[in-house]
Amino acid sequence: MRKISALALAAPAVALVIAACGGSSSSSTTSSAAPATSATTSTATSTSTATSATSTASGGAAAAALTLAANPSGQLKYDKSTLTAKAGKVTIAVTNTAPLPHNVTIQQGTGATGTVLGATPTFQGGTKTLTLTLKPGTYTFYCSVPGHRAAGMHGTLTVS
Ligand SMILES: [Cu+2]
Structure with missing residues (x-):
């Protein structure tokens, strides 16, 4: 019982730290990183499509x-x-x-x-x-x- 309550106390403390960071000037860094992440994701998708097309063409x-x-x-x-x-x-x-x-x-x-x-x-x-x-x-x-x-x-x- 004591361990559980200790964890329950720790989790809100972490959430508070994250919230504090998000509210500061670092929010501009976060927003600029988001488009870069989605661009990387779309590149990876097209690459995997090309790879599967190649393996089909080579007859497996x-x-x-x-x-x-x-x-x-x-x-x-x-x-x-x-x-x-x-x-x-x-x-x-x-x-x-x-x-x-x-x-x-x-x-x-x-x-x-x-x-x-x-x-x-x-x-x-x-x-x-x-x-x-x-x-x-x-x-x-x-x-x-x-x-x-x-x-x-x-x-x-x-x-x-
Ligand atoms: Cu040539």
Whole structure:
């Protein structure tokens, strides 16, 4: 009985402290923080929507998507020059925030030419996902927009 009454006394004391803070100048800080919180919440919602769409597109494969991004400042290169994956279903999520359109094209082997196995559309802004079923081997990823591969927009994908 004594413990319960002690708690009952403590709770109103805490409430009084909170009320005192809320009534002071700190109320302006509280109101400015509220919009930021709701903005974060809406971003998180759209991200989770995109994630579920991606997993549906990749057919529920357990393997995590590889990520590749075009240089955001417009240089003709990707953020990686090598990618590695396990044989089977390989998903590459390609982001292009550069001020010009790019794509990612996957070619068999590392020669100047080779069989093209798949490609994202040429796009600007956002992320496109490319899923291919690949055997162990070496592949080249490059941008097929004229001049981009020659300028350095390519790399090697190793599948084992
Ligand atoms: Cu390009």
